[in-house]
Amino acid sequence: MNFQNQGIFTRGSQLFAHKLRMFGQGSINVFTIGLGLSIFWIICRLYQKVCLSSLYYFTIERYVQLKLAIGEHFYDIDQIGIKFYSLRFKKWMHLNAQDFLHEFYTGQHGFKIQQLLEFLINSALLESLVVFAIGVIISIVFFTAQGKKTIIKAKIRGADFVRSRNLAKMLKSAKKASKICFGDLLLVKNSERLHILITGTTGTGKTNMLNELLPQIRLHKDRAIIVDTTGAFTDRFFDPKCDKLLNPLEKNSEQWLPWNDCFEAKAPVVSTIIARSLCNRICGSSSLSILVLPVPVVPVIRMCSLSLFFTNGKPPKQIFEAFLALFSILDRHLHSTKSAPLILALIIVFLP
Incomplete structure (x- = not known):
């Protein structure tokens, strides 16, 4: 032993x-x-x-x-x-x-x-x-x-595990029961717009919970933003009468791009902000000094985004294709350099 x-x-x-x-x-x-x-x-x-x-x-x-x-x-x-x-x-x-x-x-x-x-x-x-x-x-x-x-008296602070039926009775008696629920599990009133983490391994029912949540949001005439990477929620819940789809490769997509929020007086400033946000999404930092770039990345992306500001009259799909084409120009500048994977990652981010 x-x-x-x-x-x-x-x-x-x-x-x-x-x-x-x-x-x-x-x-x-x-x-x-x-x-x-x-x-x-x-x-x-x-x-x-x-x-x-x-x-x-x-x-x-x-x-x-x-x-x-x-x-x-x-x-x-x-x-x-x-x-x-x-x-x-x-x-x-x-x-x-x-x-x-x-x-x-x-x-x-x-x-x-x-x-x-x-x-x-x-x-x-x-x-x-x-x-x-x-x-x-x-x-x-x-x-x-x-x-x-x-x-019970010895407890000072912290949460308790109770059955969903007991929780429902407690919330209803305190008049804090929300109209939104997951099965027989009621949410606390006015907490619907707070952060809710749904986690679990594959097959534990995360998607089913969202499938149950979205119809309730629509029933109470509330709004939701869905980042649908697989298209499953779009196929099931998209209603062209009231929903807005932001996907330039879909025929039902709205005529909207991030550069639509630019206006001519501040177009260079806003396009620079968009360019930096695109780089931050890949690099995880607003500082690009750690990268060895033969040409500045942010100004080139700014040039690409600023040029797209003047093409808002075109369909989103054509603008998206032009956006990728402009990135290919940047890719040629950075070919065979240590920064080449950055441009490839940016292209992958914007692919549907």
Whole structure:
């Protein structure tokens, strides 16, 4: 057993021993509660069956029986007497031992003692076991509830995992339920336009979630921007009556290009911004000083984009083809240089 496995074994054994100790303490508490309830129940039942005066005379009866058992060896039974304090007459009295026993068993005190003995023999044990079981069950339920409450109180911050049905009830009761949902999972109201990350491996249902989301957006007359690299969403959801398609190679594409936002007074400035954004998309940085370029890339792309500004009257497909043609000019300038892959990457970015 190596050091790592030994540490895992030690940790596991300590946790197991700790759980056993905690279980033992809990079992002792449960047993104590059950036993306490049983004793309390027996005391209450004894109080119903017999009073203190009957127990007082029963104690004297036991003493008389002991005195007769010993005294008969030395005296005549008729000569054995007993002196006691009478609760009825409230004075000390002297009676023959046999007369006391006769009055005790023929009176109410003897009858109550007889009922008590029958209860102890016949039903006391069964009743105590039933009360003990009830006490154990109640204590287990109580300790379990206290444990759950302690866990809830111990939490300081953070999220909880709840079932979608419980979440829906919570949101509806708080009036924070959104009209947008994924299956039976409701979103929080006014959070629809926040960032939502849908992640998972292949086949986990990411596309199905989007297929369920888009019709709801359309139903509530909201708008969405879809970057459809495969064309699957376009084929399924595109409606030429209300949707705008920005793909110069599609016949239903809008007559729009990024350079349409340029106007003649600021065309050089805006075209430079567009040129830099195209380079940033490939290089990941606004600084191109790390590249070894025989000719400046940004000014050439600026020249290409600025020239496209004056060709907005043409269909988008022709403008797109002209854009790629102008890139081919830049490719000839950078042929067989370290910057040649940059132009190839730019062309790949704009291919549908």
